[in-house]
Amino acid sequence: MSVLDGILAGVREDLAQRQSAVPLAELKARVSDAPPALDPLPGFRAPGVSIIAEVKRKSPSKGELATIADPAALAAEYAAGGAAAISVLTEQRRFGGSLDDLAAVRAEVSVPVLRKDFIVTPYQLWEARAWGADLALLMVVSLPGGLLEELHGLALELGLTPLVETHTEEEIARAADLGAEVVGINARDLTTLEVDRAVFQKLAPHLPEAAVKIAESGVTGPEDVAEYHAWGADVVLVGEALVRSGDPRSSIGEFISQAGRP
Numbered sequence: 001m002s003v004l005d006g007i008l009a010g011v012r013e014d015l016a017q018r019q020s021a022v023p024l025a026e027l028k029a030r031v032s033d034a035p036p037a038l039d040p041l042p043g044f045r046a047p048g049v050s051i052i053a054e055v056k057r058k059s060p061s062k063g064e065l066a067t068i069a070d071p072a073a074l075a076a077e078y079a080a081g082g083a084a085a086i087s088v089l090t091e092q093r094r095f096g097g098s099l100d101d102l103a104a105v106r107a108e109v110s111v112p113v114l115r116k117d118f119i120v121t122p123y124q125l126w127e128a129r130a131w132g133a134d135l136a137l138l139m140v141v142s143l144p145g146g147l148l149e150e151l152h153g154l155a156l157e158l159g160l161t162p163l164v165e166t167h168t169e170e171e172i173a174r175a176a177d178l179g180a181e182v183v184g185i186n187a188r189d190l191t192t193l194e195v196d197r198a199v200f201q202k203l204a205p206h207l208p209e210a211a212v213k214i215a216e217s218g219v220t221g222p223e224d225v226a227e228y229h230a231w232g233a234d235v236v237l238v239g240e241a242l243v244r245s246g247d248p249r250s251s252i253g254e255f256i257s258q259a260g261r262p
């Protein structure tokens with residue numbers, strides 16, 4: 001079983017428990033009372049590079065990364081540093097996240113918030129909106145056949161901006177077929193966990209011209225952000241380097257200025 005298959009098995013078990021505790025009808029009622037989702041596109045299309053800053057406690061590849069007792073306070077630092085959006089890992093077993101983290105961050109910041117999780121069912125998109133997300137991650141690798149299209153369509157109906165994540169030319173073609181407006185290339189191969197930032201350089205020319213182009217993973221410092229931007233990234237998603245930084249607010253400022261925002 002690959003790492004990704006193992007993660008997905010755990011995600012499905014936890015999901016089954018939440019589904020029996022909170023019926024879909026209850027989530028739908030919550031969504032109808034929720035304020036509308038924020039639009040991340042203006043921030044993503046701003047001149048220069050934009051940053052999505054991630055709240056990430058641990059990971060399958062690195063283990064414990066940081067003790068984040070107050071994810072809202074960390075997100076406030078990210079926003080003060082100029083992050084265009086905040087990514088909140090909500091998967092519990094391998095990443096130590098939760099929907100409570102998502103809600104806490106949403107309540108604290110006024111920039112858009114991404115639910116970063118292994119979304120494989122409509123229920124998780126309703127959850128994302130009910131807990132305040134503005135964007136939701138859809139990983140092409142784990143959404144076979146018509147499921148990608150179904151979840152992409154539902155995300156849009158709910159007002160969520162789908163971030164369609166790819167890692168191969170074939171996956172980019174599937175994202176393009178959907179007309180996805182926001183497409184990410186993850187430099188991390190989720191089946192082996194190997195990170196190779198050059199994957200973005202190689203695949204970026206295949207991204208749909210009009211899409212917001214997001215480079216994900218593998219940033220260790222400002223020079224990596226600048227390189228992703230030079231290779232065509234409008235937005236760079238950064239986790240580990242920020243949660244390990246003693247001063248994430250200044251780090252984001254350096255990422256943006258070194259990549260040459262006017």
Ligand SMILES: O=C(O)c1ccccc1NCC(=O)[C@H](O)[C@H](O)COP(=O)(O)O
Binds near residue numbers: 060190193241
């Ligand atoms: O981070 C992992 O080890 C990981 C393993 C398996 C599936 C997903 C994983 N990470 C999710 C992400 O894509 C990253 O959290 C995100 O792109 C930030 O990456 P980084 O800046 O390298 O922490």
